[in-house]
Amino acid sequence: MHGDFARITFDPSQGFTRVLAQQGRMLLEAELNEQTALHIHYLRKVIVDTIGPCWRAGDGFALAAGDSVNEFAIAAGRLYVDGILCELNANVTYGTQPFWPVPGIAPDAPVELPAIFLAYIEVHERHLSPVQMPALREIALGGRDTASRAQVAWQIRILTQDQVTAVPKQFAKLAEIRKAHPGPFVYRDGKLSDFVKALEDSARQLADVFSAGAPDQKACAGAKRFFDTWEQIGPLMRARARFDARNLDPCAIPADGQFRSRENQLYRVEIHKGGMAGEATFKWSRENGSVEFALSSVKTAQGGTITAMIDTLGRDRRTGLCEGDWVELTSDGFEFAEMAPPLGQITGIDRARRMVTLKVTTGAGIDFSACTLLRRWDQSLETAPDLGEDGAIPVRESSEGRWTPLERGVQVQFVPGGYYRTGDFWLIPARVETNDILWPQSTAGKPAALRPLGVERHRGVLGFGIKEQAQVTFTNCICTITPQCNR
Structure with a gap:
């Protein structure tokens, strides 16, 4: 976040529960921001641990056929990705979603959807300053800056077979470099060879789904594994x-x-x-x-x-x-x-x-x-x-x-x-x-190798889209939670 901060102090590995102000002491903006980060961290973890990493409330963010074969509709409502609330107040389409790149700056939404594709949502938190949003300024203060804001931005994206098969080839070059320079990279699957195999297997299985054109719930689980593995290729x-x-x-x-x-x-x-x-x-x-x-x-x-x-x-x-x-x-x-x-x-x-x-x-x-x-x-x-x-x-x-x-x-x-x-x-x-x-040190007394502090991107698999004649149909991959009073 491009804010005028002293530093960012929140670290989930410390296990802190709250910030305690003391009488007669200075209070920094970093401590107030850490208290907010602690609260959000615990709230989102509770949502994930009790319900799941990606789910919709009712019909929120349901995907359906659009007005043409190269468009699909996104229903208004709420959806949670890794505990982060995504909201949509009115029905939109793939090409008119609110956080899609605007024409003239980046390419427009693709005009030709493939015969089969994976639809997923990518979510991140962005910083908004009074320069970007002048309404944040208090006129009574002469237009001076006060606090800025963090905003949840989400995008419904598509993944094609060509994109899936390109990832292992792309990482093969990185794997050779990591073999030649064994370093501090940590993999959820154990060692580098296990990670490479997991990435190749998940990509191959997902590519087979595209080729067969018959996605099911097992294919949805495989897509989730692919995203989880793909995320580990980040830098240090x-x-x-x-x-x-x-x-x-x-x-x-x-x-x-x-x-x-x-x-x-x-x-x-x-x-x-x-x-x-x-x-x-x-x-x-x-x-x-x-x-x-x-x-x-x-x-x-x-x-x-x-x-x-x-x-x-x-x-x-x-x-x-x-x-x-x-x-x-x-x-x-x-x-x-x-x-x-x-x-x-x-x-x-x-x-x-x-x-x-x-x-x-x-x-x-x-x-x-x-x-x-x-x-x-x-x-x-x-x-x-x-x-x-x-x-x-x-x-x-x-x-x-x-x-x-x-x-x-x-x-x-x-x-x-x-x-x-x-x-x-x-x-x-x-x-x-x-x-x-101020930089953490490794056990050897040297500067630690750290992953980027951000932008932290969260992904959820929504479903597979298949073009059939004049419209797109979807195989749903996401859990739907219905409120108790509506059952």
Whole structure:
């Protein structure tokens, strides 16, 4: 979540039940947020343990034939995925669902449904700031920021036979890397060979269902296993703070300091372009990506030059913009499509008119006038010599001690054999008091390798769709719970 937070402290492995405020002590926003996270964690676990991981209330989210053979209907109601409530207030179709990518930013919903497909729901929590939703601001406070919000976003997606058979082939390359660099990856099935076999078996069984065209409840269980196994191909990253002579500032920081800054920071390392190492890229922010501005009147000129008006220039350097800064032009559509938004470098600022001019080297086919948000990132050629023309840093994996510097002594290391998804992120709190970062250590006393803190995506299998003549019929895979008073 791109909020202005001190840090994120919730850790389910600690077994905490509540946060206890004490008299006369300071209360941080992180502690209030942890209390909320504790409550939500316990509530969702109770729902899963008592009823199940994916179920609908009554007819909520029931899938049925649509007006054409390439469309299907989604019924209004409620559905729970891993205890997360998904709500739909009115009937919609596959192509008109509320969190589907908007035209002009990402491809529209497919116009040709395959003969047989698996329909599933993918759910994640997203952060909404007052910049994205101005109604959150209290007018009586002069439009100042207060609290932001977390929103549940869901999408009904389809999975085809070609997509299923491609996953094991894709992971075969990752498996070879993990064999060559045995590391800290943990598999639910035991060791790497067991995991590879489980992934191949679940994909083959699911592909056989597509070929036979006769799905049943056993096929639904196999689809769930496929998603559970597929989720384990995610990446790992380490972080540390080390002395860097280029950042030396003896007037303010001790000469033996590691993290070298006058201010506490919450660094955010976020995957920009997804894929394996060599094709994946990342970006970083010292403010958790919270320096953002509402966009209006976006105009594109020849040569990739973009001129846009923003709502404010920020209060100071920490929350403002300068020439040379890298920024992304984005909107909800990029997030819902899991698509890397274009990055551009600011070449000019007209502060009187609140106009910024930037140069964008990528983004062919993108309708920039549909972008609603400009977000600043802090990578530069000074700190990242291998910075690409598009403004992102290549993901380079290492297990031999090679680290990628961010700034002021903060470094990261990606573990070999990870698959990176656009939007994956890690948070690194850095503190002046200790001249170090807050990062867990392994039993060997080295920085621990951690999975991304988010985006955490939850999936539920809804059913198989089969095109028959002029409509689509569905084989239901999800439990339906009827309220007691309706029985």
